[in-house]
Amino acid sequence: MNWPAHRIEEVDWAPHQRQGSRAERTLDRIAVSIPPRIADLDYDPTGPVARAHEAAVIAVARLEAGYGQYLAPLGDFLLRSESVASSKIEHIDAGWRAFGKAIGGAKASDEAKSQLAAVQALIALVDAAGTGPITVEGLLGAHRLLMAPDYYAARDSGRFRDVQNWIGGSDYTPIDALYVPPPPELVPELMDDLLTFAQRRDLPILAQAAIAHAQFESIHPFVDGNGRIGRALISAILRRRGLTSRVTVPMASVMLADTARYFAQLDGFRSGKVDESVEYVALAAVHSSEAAADSALTLADLPQRWRDIARPRAGSSDERLLANLLDQPILNIDTANRITGTTDANTYRALDRLTEVGILDLLSESKRNRVWAATDILAELDALSAAIGRRSAEGI
Structure with a gap:
């Protein structure tokens, strides 16, 4: 289908300080990419793209x-999986143990805090979309949450950039950059146009999401965090279109499995190859939804497996913890006490018993803030990401 390509324009370049090579120090003009306005553009997939789109809607x-x-904990599970995979695309990977510490409120690494912030940002954006339109204020609020753990990045959070940015190339100028987004003065207008497009109800759902994502990444409205907010x-x-109401489709795992292909289809979108982007996201939705369904079945079987291993007494603290592990796979003493409804001493004994039989793993041994995690659920998070990667490698 015909779709307008980005326009390339030359603009003045005035660096804040002269650094880098002689060519960089004397640079005074740069070429920037200007995305088209899309608010009123129509898109109707045909042929293989239409079939992929239909398959995606059915799978989701x-x-x-x-x-x-019937398996409400799947929502939280998939949301965390999506956020962590999206962070890994940006080379932020704390590992599940450190991430669990951050969730449990224990001392955690900066990367773990960043991954947790990505979860919080995704929750904020998706929950807001479930109750009303996606707004500039909603995007800025999600960005503020995402950037909060980083002191320096937080200073630029919650607002659109007022500087020229670029992807790849030099640290000092856009020389040899892979992509140079539009100048900062165009960002507010382009974002208003994008959000008008995102509010429409007359577009195929996955196609609308794919185009909005590619347009967002092309505008690159923030100094940092564009990839995670855009995904x-x-x-x-x-969620806004009503295709989902409880689950988050973990498509970032497809993008993580082959980042070169992910970035290539974004480049193609900028040259007008909209069908490639739509088909890519549609097939990503198919593969990730099918793999997530397998994980759902695995998770549904866990409570009985845990009971067979632990053999808890009826009405015991052990039994109450096991019954709630799918909903609360990361525990500290406060959350465990709320579940057991008993004293610290009884709860600690129950946690120790479940740790001894391998159902829980002690992530943080700090006496002041111990954190436990359900090892089977953490293992399934890794298994899901790997399964999505295999499916996408075989099917896309």
């Missing part, structure tokens, strides 16, 4: 209808 709807209701926008549009 089946995941939502088949597992989102969260896909989930927000699926």
